[in-house]
Amino acid sequence: MADKVKIGLIQLCGCSGCHMSLLDLHEKLLDVLPNLEIVYAPIVADVKEIPNDIDVFCVEGGIRNEHDKHLVEEIREKSKIVIAWGTCAAYGGIPGLGNLYSKDEFLNTIYSTVSTDNPGEIPNEELPELLDTVKPISDIIKVDLVLPGCPPRPEHNAEAIVALLEGREPKLSTKIVCDDCPRKKEGTYPEKFKRTFEGTPDPERCLFEQGYTCMGMATKSGCGAMCPKAGVPCRGCFGKTSAVLDQGAAAANAYAASGKAALKIPDKVALFNRFSMAAALIPKKIEK
Ligand code: SF4
Ligand code: SF4
Ligand code: SF4
Numbered sequence: 001m002a003d004k005v006k007i008g009l010i011q012l013c014g015c016s017g018c019h020m021s022l023l024d025l026h027e028k029l030l031d032v033l034p035n036l037e038i039v040y041a042p043i044v045a046d047v048k049e050i051p052n053d054i055d056v057f058c059v060e061g062g063i064r065n066e067h068d069k070h071l072v073e074e075i076r077e078k079s080k081i082v083i084a085w086g087t088c089a090a091y092g093g094i095p096g097l098g099n100l101y102s103k104d105e106f107l108n109t110i111y112s113t114v115s116t117d118n119p120g121e122i123p124n125e126e127l128p129e130l131l132d133t134v135k136p137i138s139d140i141i142k143v144d145l146v147l148p149g150c151p152p153r154p155e156h157n158a159e160a161i162v163a164l165l166e167g168r169e170p171k172l173s174t175k176i177v178c179d180d181c182p183r184k185k186e187g188t189y190p191e192k193f194k195r196t197f198e199g200t201p202d203p204e205r206c207l208f209e210q211g212y213t214c215m216g217m218a219t220k221s222g223c224g225a226m227c228p229k230a231g232v233p234c235r236g237c238f239g240k241t242s243a244v245l246d247q248g249a250a251a252a253n254a255y256a257a258s259g260k261a262a263l264k265i266p267d268k269v270a271l272f273n274r275f276s277m278a279a280a281l282i283p284k285k286i287e288k
């Protein structure tokens with residue numbers, strides 16, 4: 001091994017969970033750490049300036065404000081490889097649901113109902129300007145690798161790091177969650193959908209076919225169908241596969257086959273686009 005790989009880590013509009021998933025590598029960290037030099041990671045070390053000539057930059061979180069935008073542009077200029085690390089960076093993640101509201105609605109709600117200091121007063125200085133919407137980082141810069149998941153699986157972090165060290169493409173799944181799910185599908189559609197806590201699901205049968213709002217058919221695999229294996233519908237946290245342009249549209253298409261039952265789902269937008277609203281195509285068309 002020649003020089004160490006210089007790596008940068010940053011959290012933008014995210015929760016730090018992706019950083020924690022790196023620590024979840026446990027003893028595997030010992031295999032990769034000797035080959036890495038972490039040159040920028042504000043979450044663990046106080047380095048003010050982003051250094052030049054970074055080999056790999058892992059960006060957690062999407063773009064919410066002008067400061068995030070400025071940082072990610074600087075990161076792009078100074079890095080050879082930029083990874084959209086986790087679903088917030090890749091597709092906006094849960095913060096992207098804020099795009100259902102205008103910037104003014106968002107600020108008024110936060111500062112009139114949540115803030116206890118000077119309620120109703122919206123600060124206009126010393127805070128970076130909010131953008132109109134949360135954006136995946138690929139809306140602002142070119143991204144070299146998408147590592148989805150909320151958070152990404154530790155083994156995917158390891159595979160990405162090792163692949164980059166070895167100069168090859170990481171081996172990541174291209175399938176959907178249903179492909180990894182052991183539950184039996186009979187090709188039927190439910191007459192009505194129900195909440196996760198209603199009834200007791202049959203442990204063998206597909207949750208969607210039992211009327212639970214599973215997103216496995218519209219979600220990239222990689223987690224080993226962790227949730228449906230545990231009796232909980234997939235919520236879609238790995239985002240879309242490369243075979244489709246929009247996760248929400250893929251889910252809507254699958255649910256439409258159940259006819260009237262799907263029409264009665266109360267919050268279809270947040271079900272189908274829970275993790276990918278900021279990357280959804282229809283709002284982008286309306287923005288234009
Ligand atoms: S992808 Fe999930 S774990 Fe990562 S920053 Fe977003 S919310 Fe947190
Ligand atoms: S339970 Fe969900 S993930 Fe499993 S086969 Fe059915 S729709 Fe797919
Ligand atoms: S089953 Fe779905 S929601 Fe659960 S971890 Fe996997 S992709 Fe995420």
